[in-house]
Structures are given as structure tokens and as C-alpha cells.
Amino acid sequence: MRTYLALTTAAATLLAAGATAYAVTPAHPGPAAKPLAGLxxxxxxxxxxxxxxxxxxxxxxxxxxxxxxxxxxxxxxxxxxxxxxxxxxxxxxxxxxxxxxxxxxxxxxxxxxxxxxxxxxxxxxxxxxxxxxxxxxxxxxxxxxxxxxxxxxxxxxxxxxxxxxxxxxxxxxxxxxxxxxxxxxxxxxxxxxxxxxxxxxxxxxxxxxxxxxxxxxxxxxxxxxxxxxxxxxxxxxxxxxxxxxxxxxxxxxxxxxxxxxxxxxxGDGAVVYHAFEQRGTSDSFDIALGLCPFDGTGEGECAEGRxxxxxxxxxxxxxxxxxxxxxxxxxxxxxxxxxxxxxxxxxxxxxxxxx
Structure with a gap:
């Protein structure tokens, strides 16, 4: 993974005549790097x-x-x-x-x-x-x-x-x-x-x-x-x-x-399951999705054991x-x-x- 280093400018100190120290205002920092920049x-x-x-x-x-x-x-x-x-x-x-x-x-x-x-x-x-x-x-x-x-x-x-x-x-x-x-x-x-x-x-x-x-x-x-x-x-x-x-x-x-x-x-139970209903006595089955209850009352494949x-x-x-x-x-x-x-x-x- 690439690593990116942001360099900042430290504040400098300007020594004026007579050894009087003047603090220099730091340069205004740039916008903070976005957290996923470069990804x-x-x-x-x-x-x-x-x-x-x-x-x-x-x-x-x-x-x-x-x-x-x-x-x-x-x-x-x-x-x-x-x-x-x-x-x-x-x-x-x-x-x-x-x-x-x-x-x-x-x-x-x-x-x-x-x-x-x-x-x-x-x-x-x-x-x-x-x-x-x-x-x-x-x-x-x-x-x-x-x-x-x-x-x-x-x-x-x-x-x-x-x-x-x-x-x-x-x-x-x-x-x-x-x-x-x-x-x-x-x-x-x-x-x-x-x-x-x-x-x-x-x-x-x-x-x-x-x-x-x-x-x-x-x-x-x-x-x-x-x-x-x-x-x-x-x-x-x-x-x-x-x-x-x-x-x-x-x-x-x-x-x-x-x-x-x-x-x-x-989980080891089901939330949604596939249901198949035969069309009369034919060889065909309708496919549907069944929905298990979310309140913990499910039984069989809907029961959650973890x-x-x-x-x-x-x-x-x-x-x-x-x-x-x-x-x-x-x-x-x-x-x-x-x-x-x-x-x-x-x-x-x-x-x-x-x-």
C-alpha cells in the first residue's frame, strides 16, 4: 500500500537587530489530506x-x-x-x-x-x-x-x-x-x-x-x-x-x-429461503422466496442457534x-x-x- 507523507512548515524565528526575537507567523496550512487519498x-x-x-x-x-x-x-x-x-x-x-x-x-x-x-x-x-x-x-x-x-x-x-x-x-x-x-x-x-x-x-x-x-x-x-x-x-x-x-x-x-x-x-439459520410449489400434477414448479420471522420465533430452517x-x-x-x-x-x-x-x-x- 502506498504511503504518503504530508510535510508541514515549522514556524521560523526571525532575529532582528539588537538580538530582539520576533516570532514569524507560520504559513497557512493547506487543506487536510482526505483519508482515502491515493487509494x-x-x-x-x-x-x-x-x-x-x-x-x-x-x-x-x-x-x-x-x-x-x-x-x-x-x-x-x-x-x-x-x-x-x-x-x-x-x-x-x-x-x-x-x-x-x-x-x-x-x-x-x-x-x-x-x-x-x-x-x-x-x-x-x-x-x-x-x-x-x-x-x-x-x-x-x-x-x-x-x-x-x-x-x-x-x-x-x-x-x-x-x-x-x-x-x-x-x-x-x-x-x-x-x-x-x-x-x-x-x-x-x-x-x-x-x-x-x-x-x-x-x-x-x-x-x-x-x-x-x-x-x-x-x-x-x-x-x-x-x-x-x-x-x-x-x-x-x-x-x-x-x-x-x-x-x-x-x-x-x-x-x-x-x-x-x-x-x-x-448465522446458521435462514432469513429468506427458497420455496417451490408444484403446478398441479405437472413437471413444473413455481419458485418463490419465503421470509422468516425476525423476532426469534422461527422454527426449522428459520431457527437461529448462534x-x-x-x-x-x-x-x-x-x-x-x-x-x-x-x-x-x-x-x-x-x-x-x-x-x-x-x-x-x-x-x-x-x-x-x-x-
Missing amino acids: RVLISNDDSMQAAKASNSDGLGLYELRRAMCAAGADVVVMAPWQVQSGKGTAVTNGGVVTAQRRTALPAGYEDDCSAAPSQGAVFGVCLAAGPCGKDTPSATPADTVKLALRGGLRAKVGWKEAPDLVLTGINSGPNVSASVNDSGTVGAAVAAVDQGVPALAFSSSGDESNTFFPRENYRAHAEFGARLVAGLRARSLLTPEFALKVDYPDVSTGQRARPAVWTRV KDADSTWLLDKGHVTVAPITWDRTYGTPVEARRTLKRIEQYVEHDAPRP
């Missing part, structure tokens, strides 16, 4: 880069995250799925052609967020096509976009000759907790990054009470918290590729404040939750970066920014 950040998600739906479920959180990171001084490039890819997990495309198409007309209100950054916050949508991406063109998966970016896409499109310093995914429309983590394309994209040796964080925000609308207020609060969280990790040299961090934010759209960040584990579960602390108690995610699925494999893991846990529990 090169790739952003992806699984909600796409469209941000066109009234529900705010198709990428608005990505633009809030881009906004906050650029405001903190980062140089940001977005490579995200062309279409919504929610639930794709770590899926990849094994053949064919992908196109990374730059978006020139950004969503209203986000056009100038990164205008001062070297890469100007360039936004690319990645589709499965040999030509231009159209309205109905199939999309690359979240993991595809990260792999493309790290394996030549960033070099070709924006001239980054080295890997970014950090990959951020999200902000997802809806929390990714408990069993949903395995399905999450937002988490899957972060896993793809650490698999390539690049530090990564995956951000997901709660929706409103209906869980069908995702307020801008939630995305903005999460993005601004996320920028400060990343700044704290960076200042402590805790941006590590050994594992990803999953950061979920509660609903604050009705005016309540999020409670402080808590270090958690992924006291430090992300779902409990996020949905029941209203805290920001942070959990480490590893790419290594071998059961019982110890985390090699245990010292770093402990330091990040202590930072989250004791020194993380207040929501």
Missing part, C-alpha cells in the same frame, strides 16, 4: 449499474458507495453486472465473450461525484455479448466482473497497470445475513477479489419494513459509514486479502440511528454488523491471518466509527 478502488455489486427501478433495488446503492468513496479522496472505477444478478453467489461464466461498456449518462444527482478523481469514477456495465450491451442483453455475473477487472479489464479500460488497492461490492439492496450469504452475488464478488489477493469488503443495507423498497437514506448512511470504516482500516494497515469483510447496515429510514458496529458470525449471529444483531437489535468471510471452504481450516483477524475484531468493537 484505488474497484466497485462492483450484484444489483447491476442501472439504478432505474422505483424500488431502488437495481444499483442505487452502488452510486451512493461511489459517491462516498470519491468524497473521501479515493480513485474509483466501477465494473458491475449489466443486469440484476442477485442470488448468483460465486457463479462464473466459462465461455463466450464479455463486453465492458462505459455508461456516459449517470443517474441524476451522481454525475459529478468523482469528477476530481484521476479515473473520474468511470462506470462500466459488463454483459455477455460480442458487441454493444442492449436493454435485454444477458449479464455477466458479479464474480465475472471482478475477475475481468483484475485480469486485464482495468488495464485496458482505464490504464491501471496494477491491481486496485481495494475491492468494494454493494451496496446491496437488502441484508446478506445467515444462509443468504451463500447465495449472495455481492459477497461472491468480494470472495472473487480476495481469491485474487486483493482486499475486499461487501456492503449490504436493509430495506424498509415491507422489504420491497430500499430507501436512499439507508444507502447513504451505510456508504458514509463505510468510507470512514475503510479509512480506519487503512490507517491501521488492516486492509488484508486474507479474508473479506461483510458489513450489513440496519434500516434507518424512519429516523432512528443505527447502533454501533458489532463483530459477528454468519448468539453472535449477524441476523440477530442486525435485524433484531439494529446494529451494524461485521463478519469475516473466507474463500477457503475446507471445513476446519484455520484462518492463517489470526493476528490480523483479532486486530480487526478489536477495531470493530472498540474503535470503529459511530454510525
Whole structure:
């Protein structure tokens, strides 16, 4: 990671005739360096880069995250799925052609967020096509976009000759907790990054009470918290590729404040589950999503057995939750970066920014 040193001018002393000392007024200091200045950040998600739906479920959180990171001084490039890819997990495309198409007309209100950054916050949508991406063109998966970016896409499109310093995914429309983590394309994209040796964080925000609308207020609060969280990790040299961090934010759209960040584990129950209903006696089944109760009364697959579960602390108690995610699925494999893991846990529990 690059280290930047800010040089300050010390006050000088002018000795006048007769040995009388006069203090010279120090030069006015320049503006304080932004906390993420010089940090090169790739952003992806699984909600796409469209941000066109009234529900705010198709990428608005990505633009809030881009906004906050650029405001903190980062140089940001977005490579995200062309279409919504929610639930794709770590899926990849094994053949064919992908196109990374730059978006020139950004969503209203986000056009100038990164205008001062070297890469100007360039936004690319990645589709499965040999030509231009159209309205109905199939999309690359979240993991595809990260792999493309790290394996030549960033070099070709924006001239980054080295890997970014950090990959951020999200902000997802809806929390990714408990069993949903395995399905999450937002988490899957972060896993793809650490698999390539690049530090990564995956951000997901709660929706409103209906869980069908995702307020801008939630995305903005999460993005601004996320920028400060990343700044704290960076200042402590805790941006590590050994594992990803999953950061979920509660609903604050009705005016309540999020409670402080808590270090958690992924829960062993479900919050959302897949339901299948047969169509009469045919071979076809309708797929639907079932929603478990959030009040701790769930049974069967909805039952949560861990006291430090992300779902409990996020949905029941209203805290920001942070959990480490590893790419290594071998059961019982110890985390090699245990010292770093402990330091990040202590930072989250004791020194993380207040929501």
C-alpha cells in the first residue's frame, strides 16, 4: 500500500537587530489530506449499474458507495453486472465473450461525484455479448466482473497497470445475513477479489419494513459509514486479502440511528429461503422466496442457534454488523491471518466509527 507523507512548515524565528526575537507567523496550512487519498478502488455489486427501478433495488446503492468513496479522496472505477444478478453467489461464466461498456449518462444527482478523481469514477456495465450491451442483453455475473477487472479489464479500460488497492461490492439492496450469504452475488464478488489477493469488503443495507423498497437514506448512511470504516482500516494497515469483510447496515429510514458496529458470525439459520410449489400434477414448479420471522420465533430452517449471529444483531437489535468471510471452504481450516483477524475484531468493537 502506498504511503504518503504530508510535510508541514515549522514556524521560523526571525532575529532582528539588537538580538530582539520576533516570532514569524507560520504559513497557512493547506487543506487536510482526505483519508482515502491515493487509494484505488474497484466497485462492483450484484444489483447491476442501472439504478432505474422505483424500488431502488437495481444499483442505487452502488452510486451512493461511489459517491462516498470519491468524497473521501479515493480513485474509483466501477465494473458491475449489466443486469440484476442477485442470488448468483460465486457463479462464473466459462465461455463466450464479455463486453465492458462505459455508461456516459449517470443517474441524476451522481454525475459529478468523482469528477476530481484521476479515473473520474468511470462506470462500466459488463454483459455477455460480442458487441454493444442492449436493454435485454444477458449479464455477466458479479464474480465475472471482478475477475475481468483484475485480469486485464482495468488495464485496458482505464490504464491501471496494477491491481486496485481495494475491492468494494454493494451496496446491496437488502441484508446478506445467515444462509443468504451463500447465495449472495455481492459477497461472491468480494470472495472473487480476495481469491485474487486483493482486499475486499461487501456492503449490504436493509430495506424498509415491507422489504420491497430500499430507501436512499439507508444507502447513504451505510456508504458514509463505510468510507470512514475503510479509512480506519487503512490507517491501521488492516486492509488484508486474507479474508473479506461483510458489513450489513440496519434500516434507518424512519429516523432512528443505527447502533454501533458489532463483530459477528454468519448465522446458521435462514432469513429468506427458497420455496417451490408444484403446478398441479405437472413437471413444473413455481419458485418463490419465503421470509422468516425476525423476532426469534422461527422454527426449522428459520431457527437461529448462534448468539453472535449477524441476523440477530442486525435485524433484531439494529446494529451494524461485521463478519469475516473466507474463500477457503475446507471445513476446519484455520484462518492463517489470526493476528490480523483479532486486530480487526478489536477495531470493530472498540474503535470503529459511530454510525
